[in-house]
Amino acid sequence: MLYHVRMDVHLPPDLAPAERGDIIAREKEYSQKLQREGRWPHLWRIAGEYANFSILDVADHDELHALLSGLPLFPYMNIEVTPLAMHPSKIAD
Amino acid sequence: MLYHVRMDVHLPPDLAPAERGDIIAREKEYSQKLQREGRWPHLWRIAGEYANFSILDVADHDELHALLSGLPLFPYMNIEVTPLAMHPSKIAD
Amino acid sequence: MLYHVRMDVHLPPDLAPAERGDIIAREKEYSQKLQREGRWPHLWRIAGEYANFSILDVADHDELHALLSGLPLFPYMNIEVTPLAMHPSKIAD
Amino acid sequence: MLYHVRMDVHLPPDLAPAERGDIIAREKEYSQKLQREGRWPHLWRIAGEYANFSILDVADHDELHALLSGLPLFPYMNIEVTPLAMHPSKIAD
Amino acid sequence: MLYHVRMDVHLPPDLAPAERGDIIAREKEYSQKLQREGRWPHLWRIAGEYANFSILDVADHDELHALLSGLPLFPYMNIEVTPLAMHPSKIAD
Amino acid sequence: MLYHVRMDVHLPPDLAPAERGDIIAREKEYSQKLQREGRWPHLWRIAGEYANFSILDVADHDELHALLSGLPLFPYMNIEVTPLAMHPSKIAD
Amino acid sequence: MLYHVRMDVHLPPDLAPAERGDIIAREKEYSQKLQREGRWPHLWRIAGEYANFSILDVADHDELHALLSGLPLFPYMNIEVTPLAMHPSKIAD
Amino acid sequence: MLYHVRMDVHLPPDLAPAERGDIIAREKEYSQKLQREGRWPHLWRIAGEYANFSILDVADHDELHALLSGLPLFPYMNIEVTPLAMHPSKIAD
Amino acid sequence: MLYHVRMDVHLPPDLAPAERGDIIAREKEYSQKLQREGRWPHLWRIAGEYANFSILDVADHDELHALLSGLPLFPYMNIEVTPLAMHPSKIAD
Amino acid sequence: MLYHVRMDVHLPPDLAPAERGDIIAREKEYSQKLQREGRWPHLWRIAGEYANFSILDVADHDELHALLSGLPLFPYMNIEVTPLAMHPSKIAD
Numbered sequence: 001m002l003y004h005v006r007m008d009v010h011l012p013p014d015l016a017p018a019e020r021g022d023i024i025a026r027e028k029e030y031s032q033k034l035q036r037e038g039r040w041p042h043l044w045r046i047a048g049e050y051a052n053f054s055i056l057d058v059a060d061h062d063e064l065h066a067l068l069s070g071l072p073l074f075p076y077m078n079i080e081v082t083p084l085a086m087h088p089s090k091i092a093d
Numbered sequence: 094m095l096y097h098v099r100m101d102v103h104l105p106p107d108l109a110p111a112e113r114g115d116i117i118a119r120e121k122e123y124s125q126k127l128q129r130e131g132r133w134p135h136l137w138r139i140a141g142e143y144a145n146f147s148i149l150d151v152a153d154h155d156e157l158h159a160l161l162s163g164l165p166l167f168p169y170m171n172i173e174v175t176p177l178a179m180h181p182s183k184i185a186d
Numbered sequence: 187m188l189y190h191v192r193m194d195v196h197l198p199p200d201l202a203p204a205e206r207g208d209i210i211a212r213e214k215e216y217s218q219k220l221q222r223e224g225r226w227p228h229l230w231r232i233a234g235e236y237a238n239f240s241i242l243d244v245a246d247h248d249e250l251h252a253l254l255s256g257l258p259l260f261p262y263m264n265i266e267v268t269p270l271a272m273h274p275s276k277i278a279d
Numbered sequence: 280m281l282y283h284v285r286m287d288v289h290l291p292p293d294l295a296p297a298e299r300g301d302i303i304a305r306e307k308e309y310s311q312k313l314q315r316e317g318r319w320p321h322l323w324r325i326a327g328e329y330a331n332f333s334i335l336d337v338a339d340h341d342e343l344h345a346l347l348s349g350l351p352l353f354p355y356m357n358i359e360v361t362p363l364a365m366h367p368s369k370i371a372d
Numbered sequence: 373m374l375y376h377v378r379m380d381v382h383l384p385p386d387l388a389p390a391e392r393g394d395i396i397a398r399e400k401e402y403s404q405k406l407q408r409e410g411r412w413p414h415l416w417r418i419a420g421e422y423a424n425f426s427i428l429d430v431a432d433h434d435e436l437h438a439l440l441s442g443l444p445l446f447p448y449m450n451i452e453v454t455p456l457a458m459h460p461s462k463i464a465d
Numbered sequence: 466m467l468y469h470v471r472m473d474v475h476l477p478p479d480l481a482p483a484e485r486g487d488i489i490a491r492e493k494e495y496s497q498k499l500q501r502e503g504r505w506p507h508l509w510r511i512a513g514e515y516a517n518f519s520i521l522d523v524a525d526h527d528e529l530h531a532l533l534s535g536l537p538l539f540p541y542m543n544i545e546v547t548p549l550a551m552h553p554s555k556i557a558d
Numbered sequence: 559m560l561y562h563v564r565m566d567v568h569l570p571p572d573l574a575p576a577e578r579g580d581i582i583a584r585e586k587e588y589s590q591k592l593q594r595e596g597r598w599p600h601l602w603r604i605a606g607e608y609a610n611f612s613i614l615d616v617a618d619h620d621e622l623h624a625l626l627s628g629l630p631l632f633p634y635m636n637i638e639v640t641p642l643a644m645h646p647s648k649i650a651d
Numbered sequence: 652m653l654y655h656v657r658m659d660v661h662l663p664p665d666l667a668p669a670e671r672g673d674i675i676a677r678e679k680e681y682s683q684k685l686q687r688e689g690r691w692p693h694l695w696r697i698a699g700e701y702a703n704f705s706i707l708d709v710a711d712h713d714e715l716h717a718l719l720s721g722l723p724l725f726p727y728m729n730i731e732v733t734p735l736a737m738h739p740s741k742i743a744d
Numbered sequence: 745m746l747y748h749v750r751m752d753v754h755l756p757p758d759l760a761p762a763e764r765g766d767i768i769a770r771e772k773e774y775s776q777k778l779q780r781e782g783r784w785p786h787l788w789r790i791a792g793e794y795a796n797f798s799i800l801d802v803a804d805h806d807e808l809h810a811l812l813s814g815l816p817l818f819p820y821m822n823i824e825v826t827p828l829a830m831h832p833s834k835i836a837d
Numbered sequence: 838m839l840y841h842v843r844m845d846v847h848l849p850p851d852l853a854p855a856e857r858g859d860i861i862a863r864e865k866e867y868s869q870k871l872q873r874e875g876r877w878p879h880l881w882r883i884a885g886e887y888a889n890f891s892i893l894d895v896a897d898h899d900e901l902h903a904l905l906s907g908l909p910l911f912p913y914m915n916i917e918v919t920p921l922a923m924h925p926s927k928i929a930d
Contacts, residue, residue: 374509376509376511376518399554400553400554403554404554404556407554407555407556408556414507414520415552415554415555416467416469416549416550416551416552416555417549417550417551417552417553418469418547418548418549418550419547419548419549419550424552425469425547425549427507454511454512454518455511455512456509456510456511456512456518457509457510457511457512458509458510459508459509459510459517460493460510461492461493461496461497461500461508462500462508462509463497463500463501
């Protein structure tokens with residue numbers, strides 16, 4: 001099932017560079033593992049902001065929450081989830 | 094270039110059914126033509142709302158505006174456009 | 187799967203009483219059928235407002251959207267959907 | 280009497296892990312005691328957020344306030360309370 | 373039990389004067405009956421607006437909703453309800 | 466003259482307990498003195514929040530501001546003032 | 559006593575020109591009478607909007623409400639009132 | 652002096668096509684006359700919306716208001732004005 | 745030219761008292777100098793808030809920005825500027 | 838392609854003056870380099886605020902994001918991007 005997710009990151013500017021680098025590296029690794037598994041099929045940067053729009057493809061709400069709350073950047077994010085249904089005008093892919 | 098677009102439709106409940114049906118039929122035809130051309134690669138219904146999230150793929154802002162303002166439902170829509178950049182964690186498709 | 191839904195109804199005050207009565211009667215029938223099927227397990231009136239909080243239990247986002255967009259009052263409603271996950275502190279029922 | 284409550288938790292990311300763990304453990308114990316007493320009949324995680332929707336069942340506003348302000352996480356929460364009335368379309372449970 | 377209520381009235385300027393006068397007269401009668409019964413102990417006009425702050429004193433949420441949804445101006449109002457608890461600094465009246 | 470006031474308190478969770486206790490004790494004393502003088506006739510806790518609705522009865526705007534800015538919790542509060550006029554439907558007390 | 563007032567006018571574009579002209583002429587007359595009496599000492603147009611900032615000088619909240627609700631444009635306005643106190647840095651006029 | 656202006660147009664969808672066409676033609680003529688005079692140096696369409704960002708260059712606030720309130724679309728617009736000052740990092744043109 | 749300005753001050757409660765006193769003293773001196781020069785003709789305290797409404801009278805936007813950004817409290821303020829035009833109903837002073 | 842950008846700067850008041858000076862100097866240098874390259878054709882200070890409106894002229898969304906996220910003040914800014922299309926009433930420059 002598809003979910004539309006907006007994530008806004010608010011890292012404090014005075015975070016120690018090493019800690020910052022570590023979190024971001026772990027976030028990248030975590031995200032790419034999910035992409036390779038097909039559970040994070042789309043990921044776009046919102047131009048000009050430290051934020052993204054994502055499409056996640058998971059079995060249910062519990063899997064979605066586990067996935068999102070496991071993000072290394074989760075404690076620094078605002079997240080907004082929107083469930084997506086099939087659009088009646090959509091042509092077959 | 095990719096744009097994220099949210100469209101919210103506000104058709105007046107007392108619109109004549111024939112006019113309503115005509116607008117919606119033309120909207121569907123218009124949307125599907127753009128999908129077949131590859132300019133509207135994603136289209137999802139926001140569950141529970143008369144609204145959608147779309148990804149449009151066009152050459153520039155002028156083509157985007159021409160495309161959106163040509164929607165048969167345009168006079169009845171609120172539209173919000175967000176330009177999308179490549180995300181540094183995105184793996185190759 | 188559970189979804190939390192807030193519905194706010196905006197019926198125009200000058201709607202013809204017969205039409206108003208008909209819509210509300212059909213809404214009630216529609217809602218009670220879904221309740222009996224177990225797909226609308228909770229329904230509460232928000233005190234002082236023409237609005238409700240509901241919990242819906244359906245298979246997926248598409249079934250949710252079909253259910254909500256089929257409401258006789260749908261053209262007069264603002265609807266806000268929130269997917270619900272299991273809470274780690276929840277005791278077994 | 281039933282109250283709908285939304286709780287959003289904002290724990291500072293730099294809270295000491297021991298203190299954090301202690302608060303969360305006490306919150307869980309507090310919540311489960313109230314659930315066993317029947318005063319917190321529903322508790323759902325909002326998918327993707329450190330937040331919940333709850334239904335509380337207490338005698339009056341004073342008991343509600345005592346219950347909520349006693350939450351170990353209360354100093355870190357935004358709380359929004361909505362009183363719930365019986366819905367005229369609700370079928371008997 | 374006490375509830376704080378804000379009511380904002382939005383009567384269409386082109387409402388027929390007779391109908392307008394009738395609704396307002398019935399609203400006044402309805403409100404004064406409740407005041408005499410002790411169920412509407414405070415009623416203040418918000419200076420400069422067609423709006424009021426009220427304190428209602430009723431047995432429970434259902435009685436509150438019945439009272440508010442019975443207001444002749446209800447179809448023209450936005451209503452916001454806040455349950456009130458005893459304040460720990462309040463001295464005895 | 467009557468003023469409706471909403472006060473929201475935002476005490477930092479890491480305030481030293483002694484300082485916190487001292488501010489709250491002085492706030493209570495200050496509030497109760499004003500209540501005994503008849504200048505703070507109503508004070509209600511907003512259920513579930515560290516906030517109150519108050520009715521203040523003072524001679525003019527300057528006295529109101531002096532009273533509110535003298536609150537020991539003033540540096541930690543958001544305050545919203547609404548002047549109250551007589552409502553035409555109000556019955557004599 | 560001084561009150562700061564923002565007034566936003568929303569006249570429907572399809573109002574009959576004669577009616578529109580009549581309301582605006584009466585509004586001007588009403589406003590200028592109050593200005594000559596010293597009760598409306600300041601009146602500024604918000605550049606680019608059909609709106610104004612005003613300073614009113616009246617005895618109390620009831621006189622303020624009578625004055626504002628008597629405006630010929632009152633049914634078409636949003637009005638926001640803010641009570642003004644003496645500023646400690648203000649020099650004598 | 653420079654002013655940044657955002658204009659959002661809300662033409663009712665059921666406006667008679669002839670009237671609509673007439674207003675838009677007069678708006679275009681009015682705008683282009685001001686552009687040729689150098690008083691409206693920049694005009695951009697906000698992509699996907701019936702709205703624009705403009706830079707106006709006029710002598711003072713009164714001239715700005717006269718210019719904007721004279722727009723044929725003024726009764727159908729929301730307008731937001733921001734005065735612009737010289738930026739300390741701006742290089743000479 | 746006249747500008748309407750709202751200033752909201754957010755001094756951190758834990759600012760050292762000496763530093764706090766120094767900033768406020770310099771702010772007062774700065775403000776009173778501008779008042780004596782006729783550039784800050786009106787200054788009112790918003791009752792109950794650490795905020796003011798001001799009318800400033802300066803030659804242009806650049807002078808306004810220089811004046812406001814020079815306020816000793818500027819780093820702690822939210823400032824909102826509105827340019828004021830002559831109102832057509834204003835009588836001569 | 839043109840983008841309209843609003844940037845709001847939130848530098849903490851207690852930032853060390855040397856660090857503050859360094860960031861602002863690097864920001865100025867960065868901005869002026871882009872202006873000289875023609876990629877930042879307009880830059881205006883919003884009067885009374887630590888904020889600007891900018892027009893950026895770059896090849897695509899990716900170049901825009903690289904440019905903005907490279908700003909020395911980026912970690913302290915809120916940024917809002919709006920893509921600009923050609924306006925049908927615009928006369929040739």
